[in-house]
Amino acid sequence: MALKSLETEQQISIQALIRSWEGKLTWNLLVTKIESSLGIATTRQTLDKYANIKHEYKQRKQILRGKPVSSDNEELISYLQKDVELAEKVIQLEAQLAVASSEIGKLHAFIKKLSSIGKTNPSVMDVFQKTLREIK
Structure with a gap:
């Protein structure tokens, strides 16, 4: 557009x-x-x-x-400070996202491993299914 x-x-x-x-x-x-x-x-x-x-x-x-920047121009300084604060917030949120993505990957691998074990061991699959029902 x-x-x-x-x-x-x-x-x-x-x-x-x-x-x-x-x-x-x-x-x-x-x-x-x-x-x-x-x-x-x-x-x-x-x-x-x-x-x-x-x-x-x-x-x-x-x-x-x-x-x-002139220290007399408070409007511009506060405007630039706001940009700095927003940039810092973006960096913080990107770091949090990276940590969360890493944790999700580990949990996903753990669940896949449990699932593969559960295919050969029915008692593990029962616990797995029970846990899934409790989460919902």
Whole structure:
């Protein structure tokens, strides 16, 4: 589904946002800020198609290179801090998923082993079936 074209007013608002940008500037951060501040859902690829926005982005990126975030800009600092917190949460959740996947794999192997033993030993299969009924 293609995104609709940006209207002139939206382009101007995006350029103004870029021009006033402080701190690290990336396309992903810009897209997120445009959606949260201006309520415009767009993509990096869409923004890149507009020469005026692309030019403004490159210019601001050049100006900001090596320039630290001003401690006076509390809104931007809290915005960047929120990004850091979200990234940390993603890392934590990915680690939890990896542990859970590992445990599921071990449990699956254990159940397969019990099942194969149960085929030759009916008493093991009875215990296995009873346990399954209790879990349900």
